[in-house]
Amino acid sequence: MSEPTPATYVIGFRAAEHLLEARDPRGALKLLDPVVAEYPENTAARLLRARAFFLGAQLRSAESEFQTVLEREPDNAFAHFALGRTLQRADRGDEARRHFRLAAALDPRPDFVEAAGFGD
Known part of the structure; x- marks a missing residue:
């Protein structure tokens, strides 16, 4: 081989x-x-x-990989958003909200802004 x-x-x-x-x-x-x-x-x-x-x-493996990406690219809006979804799915809403807000601040895409809940 x-x-x-x-x-x-x-x-x-x-x-x-x-x-x-x-x-x-x-x-x-x-x-x-x-x-x-x-x-x-x-x-x-x-x-x-x-x-x-x-x-x-x-979810734990996903969280770890998203964290690794963010250590290298802290301005990666998608990675923040996806980590937020991962944390949300693991019932860690407060941690998720922080990443949703970072994602929306870095890239104000409608789905990122909606997840961030700035109007809540």
């Missing part, structure tokens, strides 16, 4: 995107784990893996 090449990891990443769109988080994770192992600094792969964990209801 031949050694994986950088192209192998790109193909795995792209295939994982399609699996996640098809709502197959387990399949996506199987493809993403080697990508993250080989390129742990790759924020896009970590963000996709966090989304797969979230979709698979692996």
Whole structure:
């Protein structure tokens, strides 16, 4: 069996995107784990893996991955929003609200602003 090449990891990443769109988080994770192992600094792969964990209801793993992304990119509005959703799903509403508000402040998309509950 031949050694994986950088192209192998790109193909795995792209295939994982399609699996996640098809709502197959387990399949996506199987493809993403080697990508993250080989390129742990790759924020896009970590963000996709966090989304797969979230979709698979692996909330602690999702939270950890979103936190890792935010350590590297504190201005990533989507990561704040997704972490907020993860915390909300884990019944940690106060923590979630903080991330929803950060997401809305960084990017005032209607869904981010609505989740932030600025009018509440």
